[in-house]
């Protein structure tokens with residue numbers, strides 16, 4: 001796997017109402033595949049997923065932070081939703097198990113004037129016990145083998161009255177996770193949708209589901 005500085009990148013412009021963001025993502029994702037038999041090596045970190053656009057638009061328009069509120073983005077990849085939280089005044093920590101993802105997310109955050117903390121951790125052995133006001137989960141609840149580990153992190157790392165914001169393109173595994181894990185005596189839940197249109201994608205239109213769970 002090449003180092004972050006050697007990855008061929010392409011520019012991505014994200015148009016939020018009244019603000020344009022520039023991010024760089026991998027230009028050739030296939031070139032980053034090193035072992036097709038190892039799920040951990042799938043370079044799904046190297047692009048911005050439709051759920052991340054939907055969550056970024058939603059946060060930009062509908063979530064306000066008091067200065068210094070702490071946000072943890074798990075499986076951050078290129079870091080778009082977290083960067084939007086940073087632009088809105090939150091103190092941001094981007095987390096991923098892939099060091100190249102964090103390297104590129106750091107460049108993206110810096111390019112947009114955001115200071116960031118980084119946490120390189122695997123969900124299966126997550127050791128940090130730091131607590132956050134918000135935990136973001138953009139299209140990371142897709143694997144029934146991994147989802148229970150994310151559930152543990154949500155419990156361990158959320159402050160009292162904190163919020164988990166989950167976005168996904170109507171994934172069965174995400175709904176199943178919410179059905180199994182969500183306990184209405186512990187969390188309240190609000191649901192929203194955002195339409196995402198991506199010109200150069202295989203499918204151009206996505207309906208992104210956004211769930212906000214607030215710890216009671």
Ligand SMILES: C[S@@+](CC[C@H](N)C(=O)[O-])C[C@H]1O[C@@H](n2cnc3c(N)ncnc32)[C@H](O)[C@@H]1O
Pocket residue numbers: 044045046047048049050051052074075076077078079095096097098101121122123124137138139140146
């Ligand atoms: C589908 S991508 C989503 C990336 C980004 N959140 C987005 O929506 O554009 C999943 C992300 O989770 C990370 N990831 C996958 N398995 C992980 C694990 N076991 N521990 C930590 N991060 C993991 C990947 O590196 C990748 O960045």
